[in-house]
Amino acid sequence: MTFKTADLYDQYGDALQVAGPFFxxxxxxxxxxxxxxxxxxxxxxxxxxxxxxxRVDQSVLVIDGGGSLRCALVGxxxxxxxxxxxxxxxxxxxxxxxxxxxxxxxxxxxxINTCPVxxxxxxxxxxxxxxxxxxxxxxxGAYVYADTDGIVVSALPCD
Numbered sequence: 001m002t003f004k005t006a007d008l009y010d011q012y013g014d015a016l017q018v019a020g021p022f023f024x025x026x027x028x029x030x031x032x033x034x035x036x037x038x039x040x041x042x043x044x045x046x047x048x049x050x051x052x053x054x055r056v057d058q059s060v061l062v063i064d065g066g067g068s069l070r071c072a073l074v075g076x077x078x079x080x081x082x083x084x085x086x087x088x089x090x091x092x093x094x095x096x097x098x099x100x101x102x103x104x105x106x107x108x109x110x111x112i113n114t115c116p117v118x119x120x121x122x123x124x125x126x127x128x129x130x131x132x133x134x135x136x137x138x139x140x141g142a143y144v145y146a147d148t149d150g151i152v153v154s155a156l157p158c159d
Contacts, residue, residue: 023134034088050123089110096114134151
């Protein structure tokens with residue numbers, strides 16, 4: 001599916017949630033979409049590692065990292081695992097690291113910023129819960145569309 005978030009907004013208007021412009025793109029894929037799978041973690045990538053190891057079809061991992069800028073929740077190794085397991089993209093309310101290497105991977109990655117610090121790996125957090133950041137609510141099973149203009153979320157797929 002080829003789409004532009006601006007065109008989706010023109011077509012669906014208020015049926016979409018539109019994220020605030022807080023994210024930068026890091027993966028080689030600037031346009032991605034899919035069903036949302038959510039995580040809520042804080043400075044711990046244990047659940048992130050488990051999630052990207054799951055084989056999926058047309059899914060986007062949405063990680064609410066509480067907006068922490070003190071460590072990265074995704075690096076090049078996790079991004080590559082996600083790519084190889086069918087994830088279309090990852091949206092991080094927090095940081096990533098290994099940005100130069102991620103820029104060469106054919107996956108969409110949106111995050112607030114970068115940070116070289118590695119997080120804990122305890123596995124603390126929650127899976128498949130509603131998370132709210134950037135002015136919108138992400139729920140597992142909703143649909144997210146992201147491109148260079150921004151991020152929009154819909155309860156139903158946009159055709």
